[in-house]
Amino acid sequence: MNSTRxxxxxxxxxxxxxxxxxxxxxxxxxxxxxxxxxxSLQRWDLLxxxxxxxxxxxxxVFSDASFARSMIVTLLFVALVIPxxxxxxxxxxxxxxxxxxxxxxxxxxxxxxxxxxxxxLGIVWRWIFAPTDGALNEIxxxxxxxxxxxxLALPAVAVVSIWSQVGYVTLFFMAGLVAIxxxxxxxxxxxxxNSWQIFWRIKLPLLRPTMFFVxxxxxxxxxxxxxTIYALTPGGGPQGTTEVIATKIYSEAFEAFNxxxxxxxxxxxxxxxxAITLLQQLYFRKRITYDLSA
Amino acid sequence: xxxxxxxxxxxxxxxxxxALSATSCSPAADQGGTADGDQVTxxxxxxxxxxxxxxxxxxxxxxxxxxDINVETVIVPFANYTEKLRTDVSAGNVDDIFWVNSSTFGxxxxxxxxxxxxxxxxxxxxxxxxxxxxxxxxxDVLWGVPQLTDxxxxxxxxxxxxxxxxxxLTDLSWHPTDPAQDTFLPAMQKLTVDAEGRTAEDPEFDAxxxxxxxxxxALDLQAIxxxxxxxxxxxxxxxxxxxxxxxxxxxxxxxxxxxxNEHQVSPSAANTNDNGSFSRDQFxxxxxxxxxxxxxxxxxxxxxxxxxxxxxxxxAGPEGRVSVVNNIIAAGNPDSENLEATTRVLQWMGxxxxxxxxxxxxxxxxxxxxxxxxxxxxxxxxxADPSQFALAAEGETIGAPVGANFNEAATAWTPIFNEIFLGxxxxxxxxxxxxxxxxxxxx
Numbered sequence: 001m002n003s004t005r006x007x008x009x010x011x012x013x014x015x016x017x018x019x020x021x022x023x024x025x026x027x028x029x030x031x032x033x034x035x036x037x038x039x040s041l042q043r044w045d046l047l048x049x050x051x052x053x054x055x056x057x058x059x060x061v062f063s064d065a066s067f068a069r070s071m072i073v074t075l076l077f078v079a080l081v082i083p084x085x086x087x088x089x090x091x092x093x094x095x096x097x098x099x100x101x102x103x104x105x106x107x108x109x110x111x112x113x114x115x116x117x118x119x120x121l122g123i124v125w126r127w128i129f130a131p132t133d134g135a136l137n138e139i140x141x142x143x144x145x146x147x148x149x150x151x152l153a154l155p156a157v158a159v160v161s162i163w164s165q166v167g168y169v170t171l172f173f174m175a176g177l178v179a180i181x182x183x184x185x186x187x188x189x190x191x192x193x194n195s196w197q198i199f200w201r202i203k204l205p206l207l208r209p210t211m212f213f214v215x216x217x218x219x220x221x222x223x224x225x226x227x228t229i230y231a232l233t234p235g236g237g238p239q240g241t242t243e244v245i246a247t248k249i250y251s252e253a254f255e256a257f258n259x260x261x262x263x264x265x266x267x268x269x270x271x272x273x274x275a276i277t278l279l280q281q282l283y284f285r286k287r288i289t290y291d292l293s294a
Numbered sequence: 295x296x297x298x299x300x301x302x303x304x305x306x307x308x309x310x311x312x313a314l315s316a317t318s319c320s321p322a323a324d325q326g327g328t329a330d331g332d333q334v335t336x337x338x339x340x341x342x343x344x345x346x347x348x349x350x351x352x353x354x355x356x357x358x359x360x361x362d363i364n365v366e367t368v369i370v371p372f373a374n375y376t377e378k379l380r381t382d383v384s385a386g387n388v389d390d391i392f393w394v395n396s397s398t399f400g401x402x403x404x405x406x407x408x409x410x411x412x413x414x415x416x417x418x419x420x421x422x423x424x425x426x427x428x429x430x431x432x433x434d435v436l437w438g439v440p441q442l443t444d445x446x447x448x449x450x451x452x453x454x455x456x457x458x459x460x461x462x463l464t465d466l467s468w469h470p471t472d473p474a475q476d477t478f479l480p481a482m483q484k485l486t487v488d489a490e491g492r493t494a495e496d497p498e499f500d501a502x503x504x505x506x507x508x509x510x511x512a513l514d515l516q517a518i519x520x521x522x523x524x525x526x527x528x529x530x531x532x533x534x535x536x537x538x539x540x541x542x543x544x545x546x547x548x549x550x551x552x553x554x555n556e557h558q559v560s561p562s563a564a565n566t567n568d569n570g571s572f573s574r575d576q577f578x579x580x581x582x583x584x585x586x587x588x589x590x591x592x593x594x595x596x597x598x599x600x601x602x603x604x605x606x607x608x609x610a611g612p613e614g615r616v617s618v619v620n621n622i623i624a625a626g627n628p629d630s631e632n633l634e635a636t637t638r639v640l641q642w643m644g645x646x647x648x649x650x651x652x653x654x655x656x657x658x659x660x661x662x663x664x665x666x667x668x669x670x671x672x673x674x675x676x677x678a679d680p681s682q683f684a685l686a687a688e689g690e691t692i693g694a695p696v697g698a699n700f701n702e703a704a705t706a707w708t709p710i711f712n713e714i715f716l717g718x719x720x721x722x723x724x725x726x727x728x729x730x731x732x733x734x735x736x737x
Contacts, residue, residue: 046380046381046383046384047380047383047401047404047405048405131565132562143502145562145564147564147568148562148564148567148716234568235567235568235708235712238712238716239709239713239718251705254377254380254381255377255705256705256735257380257701257702258702
């Protein structure tokens with residue numbers, strides 16, 4: 001009896017301690033998800049009462065060529081951004097952890113774009129890319145319409161995104177590189193490994209947990225990229241070439257005032273992100289993770 | 295690994311919230327009047343800082359005669375006014391009084407979110423600009439107190455550039471198909487100059503090195519393309535059906551698009567499609583000779599131009615000079631907690647005395663006729679003559695955009711219009727596609 005009473009008491013205390021975070025999860029996670037699911041079944045323009053329309057919004061979105069296009073644009077954007085920002089971040093982290101002169105200064109410089117307001121960055125870059133009197137055209141002595149050309153707009157937007165995120169990626173890789181024990185690297189060196197082999201055979205495998213985190217958060221952030229893209233190319237860019245899924249959702253909800261269709265798009269994004277993250281997790285789980293704490 | 299799985303789940307869950315909340319977030323703020331003891335506060339939302347300054351002075355006088363009411367103004371930038379108003383109305387957080395324009399008021403009126411301007415305003419209505427009353431009457435009900443009238447559209451010009459080119463702007467005409475009847479294009483070509491000093495008339499003219507633009511043809515509903523449509527006998531809407539793909543409207547659009555892409559007397563649409571201030575800035579920086587706009591830019595031009603400038607009429611089309619005339623109303627929130635005080639503030643805003651402050655410092659032309667003298671007197675004292683705007687308004691006009699679904703339709707057609715103005719989509723084909731999309735909205 002006593003042990004049962006104790007375990008009930010313990011369970012009560014446990015639930016009490018869990019209550020604040022449970023409230024947060026229900027109020028800010030579960031409830032919004034349920035609201036979005038409910039909204040996806042309604043026709044609502046924010047002014048008139050919401051009207052139940054069943055799966056009409058789903059069929060409307062899935063047969064909408066502009067939605068399919070925005071999904072493709074999003075995939076292209078992610079494919080451009082992730083490899084480059086990860087590679088550049090790893091390169092920068094490798095250089096910055098070598099203790100070269102000026103490393104401290106560059107660490108700060110790399111992080112500044114990441115901590116700056118994305119919308120402000122978008123406005124500054126819009127000026128840089130401006131066809132008339134824009135800084136880039138002035139420097140290059142050309143007259144290129146960077147953000148109005150269907151061929152150039154997405155790469156230009158991707159460059160800005162990579163530039164603003166490299167500092168974030170660099171920070172994590174630096175932390176990962178610093179955590180690699182010196183003696184492991186020294187042992188490899190004594191065994192005759194050169195710098196290139198040490199990087200590929202020792203450091204990169206030991207960075208796998210960091211790589212997993214950087215890729216998961218990077219992919220999610222790229223799928224949800226909104227503010228910089230919106231500031232650079234409002235309205236989806238030339239021929240919709242920069243209309244990623246997040247800007248499409250915003251436009252559908254707050255410009256066309258069709259909350260039902262926007263909710264369907266948000267749900268699709270949610271499902272895609274879940275699927276991609278699970279795939280990433282599956283891929284990395286099969287690889288060896290070294291425990292260096294011992 | 296379990297810990298890793300849990301971390302991944304948490305990341306997933308966080309991602310879900312961020313992704314899903316994208317649709318449910320709104321820039322809503324807690325607005326609306328409050329009661330504080332015997333005094334109530336009425337809030338007034340608008341987008342124009344110059345008019346806000348005028349309102350502050352007007353409300354000071356109102357408050358001194360109405361000690362039970364405190365009036366506060368709230369600025370929401372025009373760039374996101376439409377979205378914020380809609381979300382705030384939806385959330386019940388909107389101010390007691392708010393500005394509305396013709397392209398958005400229909401949706402609010404139809405959904406019961408505007409206060410009816412009833413008999414308590416009868417003594418004031420006779421002094422309101424009739425076009426404003428007509429514009430904001432829907433189903434025989436007036437839905438706001440007229441505040442600003444833009445008059446008509448005219449052309450600001452840089453006097454030095456005009457004199458140097460020997461151009462007379464007072465009686466120009468354009469024609470979509472007969473160059474012999476088109477005096478406007480040759481004039482604008484004379485005013486467009488490249489880095490080598492050659493004008494756009496010169497076969498050697500280098501359009502990639504333009505130092506001085508002639509004119510501000512652009513994707514600008516009020517200042518540019520509505521006036522060309524009207525002047526060519528075309529229509530943009532009939533009742534609430536979009537008709538801008540009709541032959542006359544297509545001709546008008548084609549003429550404007552050609553000014554940009556074929557004759558290159560105006561900045562590329564790459565500069566102007568997403569930047570509504572580009573042409574005004576070019577004009578104020580002395581890089582553009584003629585800037586077609588309305589009274590809403592009079593104060594900007596007066597404050598920003600460090601050169602001599604003047605105002606000329608817009609060019610006449612085959613059907614004469616037809617200008618769009620737009621008005622702005624202050625609408626009441628029917629769900630205001632201080633409805634009686636809100637009505638009294640609206641009555642003050644609709645009176646000649648209350649509205650006179652708007653014109654007294656030239657901020658805008660009041661839509662209350664009895665308050666318009668102050669506006670004329672101010673600009674007379676400044677040495678400017680805004681009479682061309684009034685003349686345009688008194689002449690032939692084309693109605694400003696209306697409709698409960700106007701914004702939604704505009705969202706649908708804007709990407710197509712962008713491509714038309716960039717010269718990548720044929721005008722007729724693009725307008726037909728845009729019109730079909732616009733008319734399908736709300737079906």
